[in-house]
Amino acid sequence: MFGIEDKGVSAVYLLCIASSALCVVYGLINWNRGEDKPRAEDVQWAEQEKRVEDEL
Numbered sequence: 001m002f003g004i005e006d007k008g009v010s011a012v013y014l015l016c017i018a019s020s021a022l023c024v025v026y027g028l029i030n031w032n033r034g035e036d037k038p039r040a041e042d043v044q045w046a047e048q049e050k051r052v053e054d055e056l
Contacts, residue, residue: 004010
């Protein structure tokens, strides 16, 4: 196959192509999914950071 006699090298080429295909499929599925909603603890942390920065 393509002048490659070693099965390990052939397997690496096939796995590279398969992983690329999976990445494309994953990207197409999640293309316009949007952002996650912020968690309450993240909002509290951001408010606390803003207060600290304002005090400085």
